[in-house]
Amino acid sequence: xxxxxxxxxxxxxxxxxxxxxxxxIGFDLWPGEVLGVVGESGSGKTTLLHCLSGRLEPNSxxxxxxxxxxxxxxxxxxxxxxxxxxxxxxxxxxxQNPRDGLRMGVSAGxxxxxxxxxxxxxxxxxxxxxxxxxxxxxxxxxxxxDDLPVEFSGGMQQRLQIARCLVTRPRLxxxxxxxxxxxxxxxxxxxxxxxxxxxxxxxxxxxVTHDLAVARLLAHRLLxxxxxxxxxxxxxxxVLDDPQHPYSQLLVSSVLQP
Amino acid sequence: xxxxGLPAIRVRDLAKAFTLHTQGGVTLPVLxxxxxxxxxxxxxxxxxxxxxxxxxxxxxxxxxxxxxxxEILVRHGNRMVDVVSAEPRQILEMRRxxxxxxxxxxxxxxxxxxxxxxxxxxxAFGVGKADAIERARAILKRLRIPERLWGLSPVxxxxxxxxxxxxxxxxxxxxxIMLLDEPTASLDAxxxxxxxxxxxxxxxxxxxxxxxxxxxxxxxxxxxRSVSLIQAEAA
Amino acid sequence: MxxxxxxxxxxxxxxxIRRSILKAVAIPGYQVPFGSRExxxxxxxxxxxxxxxxxxxxxxxxxxxIDQGADDTTNAVSIRRFFAxxxxxKTTTRTEDATLIQTRHRIPETPLRAGQIVVFQVPIPExxxxxxxxxxxxxxxxxxxxxxxxxxxxYEDITxxxxxATAYDYPVRVNGRYIMRPSPIPKFDNPKLxxxxxxxxxxxxREKRIYAVPPWTPVKSLDFEDHPFTIxxxxxPCGVCGSRDSFLDEVIVDDKGGRLLVCSDxxxxxxxxxxxx
Numbered sequence: 001x002x003x004x005x006x007x008x009x010x011x012x013x014x015x016x017x018x019x020x021x022x023x024x025i026g027f028d029l030w031p032g033e034v035l036g037v038v039g040e041s042g043s044g045k046t047t048l049l050h051c052l053s054g055r056l057e058p059n060s061x062x063x064x065x066x067x068x069x070x071x072x073x074x075x076x077x078x079x080x081x082x083x084x085x086x087x088x089x090x091x092x093x094x095x096q097n098p099r100d101g102l103r104m105g106v107s108a109g110x111x112x113x114x115x116x117x118x119x120x121x122x123x124x125x126x127x128x129x130x131x132x133x134x135x136x137x138x139x140x141x142x143x144x145x146d147d148l149p150v151e152f153s154g155g156m157q158q159r160l161q162i163a164r165c166l167v168t169r170p171r172l173x174x175x176x177x178x179x180x181x182x183x184x185x186x187x188x189x190x191x192x193x194x195x196x197x198x199x200x201x202x203x204x205x206x207x208v209t210h211d212l213a214v215a216r217l218l219a220h221r222l223l224x225x226x227x228x229x230x231x232x233x234x235x236x237x238x239v240l241d242d243p244q245h246p247y248s249q250l251l252v253s254s255v256l257q258p
Numbered sequence: 259x260x261x262x263g264l265p266a267i268r269v270r271d272l273a274k275a276f277t278l279h280t281q282g283g284v285t286l287p288v289l290x291x292x293x294x295x296x297x298x299x300x301x302x303x304x305x306x307x308x309x310x311x312x313x314x315x316x317x318x319x320x321x322x323x324x325x326x327x328x329e330i331l332v333r334h335g336n337r338m339v340d341v342v343s344a345e346p347r348q349i350l351e352m353r354r355x356x357x358x359x360x361x362x363x364x365x366x367x368x369x370x371x372x373x374x375x376x377x378x379x380x381x382a383f384g385v386g387k388a389d390a391i392e393r394a395r396a397i398l399k400r401l402r403i404p405e406r407l408w409g410l411s412p413v414x415x416x417x418x419x420x421x422x423x424x425x426x427x428x429x430x431x432x433x434x435i436m437l438l439d440e441p442t443a444s445l446d447a448x449x450x451x452x453x454x455x456x457x458x459x460x461x462x463x464x465x466x467x468x469x470x471x472x473x474x475x476x477x478x479x480x481x482x483r484s485v486s487l488i489q490a491e492a493a
Numbered sequence: 494m495x496x497x498x499x500x501x502x503x504x505x506x507x508x509x510i511r512r513s514i515l516k517a518v519a520i521p522g523y524q525v526p527f528g529s530r531e532x533x534x535x536x537x538x539x540x541x542x543x544x545x546x547x548x549x550x551x552x553x554x555x556x557x558x559i560d561q562g563a564d565d566t567t568n569a570v571s572i573r574r575f576f577a578x579x580x581x582x583k584t585t586t587r588t589e590d591a592t593l594i595q596t597r598h599r600i601p602e603t604p605l606r607a608g609q610i611v612v613f614q615v616p617i618p619e620x621x622x623x624x625x626x627x628x629x630x631x632x633x634x635x636x637x638x639x640x641x642x643x644x645x646x647x648y649e650d651i652t653x654x655x656x657x658a659t660a661y662d663y664p665v666r667v668n669g670r671y672i673m674r675p676s677p678i679p680k681f682d683n684p685k686l687x688x689x690x691x692x693x694x695x696x697x698x699r700e701k702r703i704y705a706v707p708p709w710t711p712v713k714s715l716d717f718e719d720h721p722f723t724i725x726x727x728x729x730p731c732g733v734c735g736s737r738d739s740f741l742d743e744v745i746v747d748d749k750g751g752r753l754l755v756c757s758d759x760x761x762x763x764x765x766x767x768x769x770x
Contacts (some may be wrong), residue, residue, distance in 0.1 A: 109648070125719050128648075128652075192369045235321060241322055242322065243463065244324060249278070
């Protein structure tokens with residue numbers, strides 16, 4: 001089997017009238033690879049993420065996704081039904097605010113089990129068992145399985161969201177500022193968890209972040225975005241240690257060192 | 259010389275400069291048309307004073323710095339791969355199985371215990387977790403890191419302890435090519451001796467090593483050949 | 494006869510309702526929007542059911558109207574009288590004599606036969622509304638069969654109560670495709686929906702939806718493999734007719750708090766007592 005990228009993006013462009021959201025973006029993402037997209041507010045990184053995850057419709061470009069059976073589909077050409085199905089089975093989106101990615105009125109176990117039930121799981125005991133396993137993996141005490149997410153701290157909500165996303169073993173995970181809004185120690189714990197899960201589950205991920213430390217920790221490769229365009233790309237450590245583009249240099253030099 | 263006759267590292271006409279856009283665009287050339295070769299079983303030591311680009315060369319070979327022109331051919335499997343033009347994926351693959359790097363400082367990730375820090379390169383290589391932990395423990399023991407520290411994050415370790423964890427991490431997987439940037443800088447004499455021993459053992463195994471050591475005694479003990487970058491440039 | 498059009502509604506409105514009913518019958522369990530009219534009763538009192546009945550009733554129909562199984566409650570009496578005045582059709586309390594049965598919250602115990610139409614009064618037609626307030630989203634979920642959330646609802650029940658606690662309006666899957674709320678009938682009545690010989694029509698006036706289960710359509714109540722669907726049981730028979738197979742209401746009979754279990758289907762109970770004399 002010829003190795004093929006999991007995701008191949010070409011010429012992806014999204015405009016808002018005269019304004020450019022993202023312009024002519026292209027990259028490949030391989031299985032097991034984490035791609036970081038960094039830039040400041042207004043750089044277009046969130047627009048890019050939304051275009052890839054199906055929340056926004058781009059004006060032009062192609063997004064080729066390699067499915068489990070080996071066939072390749074252009075996500076921008078398939079009907080919405082197919083895209084939504086892929087979104088439930090093959091991908092996951094970890095929102096910056098866990099409340100956007102959880103059902104706040106449903107118990108933790110129900111939140112984790114929903115995707116399983118969505119693909120046909122019909123045995124209560126087994127669903128609950130898997131939910132308990134996942135809570136353990138994301139370091140949430142198992143006795144909280146029946147509690148509502150409103151009763152959880154922000155960090156715990158975020159870990160619950162991650163469990164909910166990963167329970168059906170998606171091959172591609174989109175993360176939008178996954179540690180945004182969390183305290184430093186909570187961030188560290190979450191990053192540690194994300195690092196191990198990505199490695200253990202051989203996940204591919206696209207992580208949008210403005211925090212270069214997060215990018216260094218999680219990403220194998222980086223795209224640096226400014227004003228909707230990719231100004232530099234390469235290995236994470238290379239872009240952060242030897243930035244070539246003036247904007248990348250500015251970004252890297254602006255980070256405070258404690 | 260290896261069985262196949264290919265060098266481990268072959269640098270050709272390498273040029274690297276830094277352009278500091280945030281400082282008005284000043285350009286600092288560091289390496290000017292450098293050529294260099296390292297074979298298996300060699301430990302080549304760079305002898306220039308600091309600021310001459312020794313670190314830059316090591317980082318460029320590792321793919322951490324991006325040169326402006328030239329070639330860096332590294333033997334990966336039984337092919338020569340040019341790091342300068344390689345895909346990021348390829349460089350990551352080479353770091354996993356072929357090239358090891360030991361820098362002066364350990365980049366500490368909070369919460370990850372020392373033993374896991376050291377086991378990680380083995381796991382990336384495909385070694386099972388239990389085995390990787392075992393080997394990590396063995397090498398930490400050799401470098402005389404007390405067992406009570408193995409389960410702790412190196413965040414609170416002393417500089418010397420951190421560097422020994424760094425060395426352990428660099429050497430544990432037994433990569434055929436090792437790049438060493440002042441690996442013994444913050445170590446005391448007895449720790450230095452252990453590292454020297456590890457370098458010599460690697461050499462005997464056929465590892466190709468390229469490094470810088472500011473300590474003349476260490477250089478004398480590990481080097482099979484000394485090279486000056488200034489002489490290697492545009493030779 | 495009154496000065497109103499037959500069955501109160503004008504002919505165009507009846508046609509519109511019939512078109513919606515035809516669509517509903519063509520797609521079992523699918524909610525068809527319709528132009529719900531103002532009726533001479535408030536929302537929440539059966540305007541949907543009344544419009545559906547008005548849409549299908551003809552001069553030769555025999556109409557039965559029940560509310561919680563009884564023909565003699567205020568609402569049942571009002572609606573029956575309304576149609577008697579608006580159409581002049583014969584009315585009855587006997588299930589097997591009726592051609593058209595409008596009901597709130599029960600299906601009659603007497604088995605239905607081919608040729609009968611049952612019209613259900615529905616308050617909230619959308620089974621996914623508990624989780625998703627957006628209409629646009631629930632429509633997409635139905636279209637794409639994204640029904641995982643319905644089992645989440647059952648999961649939550651079992652988690653909180655140890656069993657599925659939903660006792661009425663228990664969600665069902667119609668013809669293996671659409672998930673439907675069968676209106677607030679007790680789950681005891683759900684098995685009667687499955688492959689019924691009668692035509693089942695559902696009308697929600699306030700929410701403006703009509704849906705249908707054509708005769709002989711499979712209707713399955715949602716459950717888990719290890720928590721299968723079960724119906725209610727009582728440890729005593731009906732205190733009046735002795736039935737062990739019908740849905741029983743608990744009735745307070747005296748000031749000392751004495752209770753009696755009685756069939757909720759008044760027609761069924763009365764007929765059994767008649768047969769016993």
